[in-house]
Amino acid sequence: MTGPAVDFSTLPxxxxxxxxxxxLGYLQMTPIQAASLPAALAGxxxxxxxxxxxxxxxxxxxxxxxRLDPRRFAVQALVLCPTRELADQVTAEIRRLAxxxxxxxxxxxxxGVALRGQLSSLAHGAHIVVGTPGRVLDHLERSSLQLDALSTLVLDEADRMLDMGFLDDIATVVRQCPKERQTLLFSATYPEGIAKLAAQFMKNPQQIAVAAQH
Ligand code: ADP
Ligand code: MG
Structure with a gap:
């Protein structure tokens, strides 16, 4: 039996x-990449x-x-992460891949970071925002961030965000996202809360799990 194709060149x-x-030395897809990229790239x-x-x-x-249009100066993707450290890592990885x-x-x-620099970065225009739910919500309330052009919403480390009590903040942020969007939820574990989160915010989500030995 053969597994999914693992060469990135098989992807569109x-x-x-x-x-x-x-x-970057990314020669082959990891198992979770091979299992999720074809469907995620298809929307x-x-x-x-x-x-x-x-x-x-x-x-x-x-x-x-x-999916991003670089010539459109509006936030088209939002990645919510549980902590500043993780948000910084995700930002660095997106920049490498971009x-x-x-x-x-x-x-x-x-x-925990001064608003001033964030306000100025947003004012200069951003295609992608990576952040923690509380601060993202703060910017939405100040109208320094608009999500009407958003096409992709990512909930990264969703299990940890739930553990940290971010459910209400996430729900408030998601209500400001366009209904017509792709939502991708990533998690290390699958506690019961994740299914509820998915039922609330996602459209017929496909569920993909990669066994722990990989
Ligand atoms: P996770 O979010 O699942 O904890 P990361 O996305 O942070 O994992 O990736 C872990 C490490 O693996 C990073 O250093 C990343 O650059 C590297 N990496 C990711 N995909 C590949 C790949 N296909 N080939 C080689 N290295 C990869
Ligand atoms: Mg991660």
Missing amino acids: LSPPTLANLRQ ADLIAQAKTGSGKTAAFALPLLA RAEENIKVVTLCG
């Missing part, structure tokens, strides 16, 4: 993106579960980058 990605992946909502360090960031970053594209701006919005 642009030649510059494929060249960039090779340069499906996904609940993807795999342990830490399995390459989940690229599994949502490549699809959101593929190197091949023309000028894509990623802004990180986390609590």
Whole structure:
């Protein structure tokens, strides 16, 4: 029996993106990438579960980058993360993966960081926002962030966001996202709360899990 194809070149990605992946040393997809990228690139909502360090960031970053229009100066993707440290890591990985594209701006919005710099970055225009739910909500309430052009919403480390009590903040943020969007939920574990979250915010999500030994 053969598993899913593992070469990135089997995916509908642009030649510059494929060249960039090779340069980054991403020669083959990890199991969670192989299981989720074809459906995510086709626009499906996904609940993807795999342990830490399995390459989940690229599994949502490549699809959101593929849908993005760099010439449109509006926030087209939002990634919610539980902590500032994780948001910084996700931002760095998206920037590496976006190197091949023309000028894509990623802004990180986390609590514990002065608002001033965030307000100025947003005012200059961002294509992608990565942030923690509380601070993202703060910017929505100040109208320094608008989500009407959003096409991809990512809930990263959703299990940890639930543990940290972010459910209400997430719900308030999601209510400000367009209904017509792709929602990708990534998690290391699958507690009961995740199914409820998915039922509330997602459209016929496909569920993908990669066994722990991978
Ligand atoms: P997770 O979110 O599942 O914890 P990450 O997305 O942070 O995992 O990825 C873990 C590490 O693996 C990162 O250093 C990332 O650059 C690297 N990585 C991801 N995908 C690949 C790949 N296909 N080939 C090689 N390295 C990869
Ligand atoms: Mg991760």
